[in-house]
Amino acid sequence: MFGLANPDRFMRVTRPLVGPLWVIAAVLLAVGSVWAFRVPEDALQGDTVRILFIHVPAASLGLAVYASLGISCLFYLIFRHSLADAAARAAVLPGAAFTGLALITGALWGQPMWGTWWVWDARLTSMLVLFLLYIAYAVLRGAFDDEGRGARAASVLGLVGLINLPIVKFSVDWWNTLHQPASLLRAGGTSLDPAYLWPLLVMMTAWLLLFLAVWLTAIRTEVVRRRVLAIRARRAREAQG
Amino acid sequence: MSAALLLLRREMALSWNGGGGPLLACGFLLSLAVIVPLGAGPRLDQLASLAPGLVWLALSLASLLTLERLFERDFEDGTLDLLALGPLPDEGVVVLKALAHWLTIGLPLAAMTLPVGISLGLTPAQLPLLALTAAVGALAFSVTGALGxxxxxxxxxxxxLIAVIVLPLFLPPVIFGAGALVAQADGRSPGPALALLCACALVAVVIGVLAGAAGLRGSRT
Known part of the structure; x- marks a missing residue:
């Protein structure tokens, strides 16, 4: 894993991975989407149950992506690998998009089912805080003229934000919330019917692979961007000297 | 130890005397409180249900605005570099600056929430709890703000920028601080929310000091 911190080796190892990741993610996404429209309607929720197949993967990835961002920040703070900073930076946009999508789909589902777009319960609020933390990281990362200074400050913030993850995950257990408690990962096994479980798992895998594809592409782009900047700086120095 | 005391005295003197000191923050808190009844209508029974949230909003904003320049001026005139050469570790600098902010701005603000709370319809019986939660909350705000x-x-x-960084981290103290007041108003025990508020403040002290010191180190290299 530490060998991959070398940008050259990282580029070599990931080059054959990116294309297949995109393809597999697209195929799984197509399969899962069609499957999601074929599951029987829920006895109580009717057709709206299908939002589950977008809401649950988006929400779990919103959390998972923040975890990868936080761990990248930790690695950057300890080892000062510039690739770790690139990884953290590349995770912000997809993570914020997933979290925002989870909030929006939740509101769309909540309007017919709960009778309201939004309630201030612990799960929804902590998810909103997660979204704000993504924004805070992105804003701080871009607020400095000196790139390294922004990377160091933002990685401290990214690390601090990790505290929110267990709060989001366990909010439904610690507080009595309108949001339902965990049904997928919980003590005593899943409470989901297999008819819903399998398409959901396909969708979650598809979204995970999609994130990995986006992430790797973005990190590779960042590495190339820095090379271009370095080359430009060298040319400018040569032109001066 | 004498270096720590010296820094604390310097920070407190600058914060107390420089540019209006606590008066500025308290004036801001009061002006915020004036806007609310004018906007939401002056009926006290209505305002009373909003009062805990409003007081906490005003307290967090007033702390935030005064924290903005906590390190910036010392960074610009080179004081931070001198402090880095001195005997105090970065954690010590952060903790003393935050402590000085809490003593000179946070506590006066917490005292100022009392008349504001009364004007927004809180009963005198709620004031001791308001003062206690505001003082503890202001401590959490000071260290979290120092981190930002x-x-x-x-x-x-x-x-x-500091507001966007820090406001999400301000939420836990707000939740439990206002929660304690609401619990008391509803006739429940404010104890659990109060205990959680103190826990939030302690966590904020530890994390704010460690992460703030990392931020100081990051600004040097």
């Missing part, structure tokens, strides 16, 4: 200010040292846009 340390991370934003040298940034292009200071004020709003």
């Amino acid at each position: 200010a340390a991370l934003a040292i040298g940034a292009r846009k200071g004020g709003l």
Whole structure:
């Protein structure tokens, strides 16, 4: 894993991975989407149950992506690998998009089912805080003229934000919330019917692979961007000297 | 130890005397409180249900605005570099600056919430709890704000940036601080919310000091 911190080796190892990741993610996404429209309607929720197949993967990835961002920040703070900073930076946009999508789909589902777009319960609020933390990281990362200074400050913030993850995950257990408690990962096994479980798992895998594809592409782009900047700086120095 | 006391005295003197000191923050808190009844209608029974949230909003904003320049001026005139050469570790600098802010700004603000609370319809019986929660909350705000200010040292846009960083981290003290007041108003025991508020403040002290020191170190290299 530490060998991959070398940008050259990282580029070599990931080059054959990116294309297949995109393809597999697209195929799984197509399969899962069609499957999601074929599951029987829920006895109580009717057709709206299908939002589950977008809401649950988006929400779990919103959390998972923040975890990868936080761990990248930790690695950057300890080892000062510039690739770790690139990884953290590349995770912000997809993570914020997933979290925002989870909030929006939740509101769309909540309007017919709960009778309201939004309630201030612990799960929804902590998810909103997660979204704000993504924004805070992105804003701080871009607020400095000196790139390294922004990377160091933002990685401290990214690390601090990790505290929110267990709060989001366990909010439904610690507080009595309108949001339902965990049904997928919980003590005593899943409470989901297999008819819903399998398409959901396909969708979650598809979204995970999609994130990995986006992430790797973005990190590779960042590495190339820095090379271009370095080359430009060298040319400018040569032109001066 | 004498270095620590010296820094604390310097920070407190600067914060107390420089540019209006606690008066400025308290004036801001009061002006915020004036806007609310004018906007939401002056009926006290209505305002009373909003009062805990409003007081906490005003307290967090007033703390935030005063924290913005906590490190910036010392960064610009080189004091932070001198402090880095001195005997105190970065954690010590952060903790003393935050402590001085709490003593000179946070506690006066907490005292100021009492008349504001009364004007918004809280009963006198609620005031001791309001003072206690506001004082503890102001401590959490001071250290969390110090963390934000340390991370934003040298940034292009200071004020709003610190607000965006710090306000999400302000939420736990707000939740439990206002929660304690609401619990008391509903006739429940405010104890659990109060205990959680103190826990939030303690966590904020530990994390704010460690992360703030990391921010200070990051601003030097």
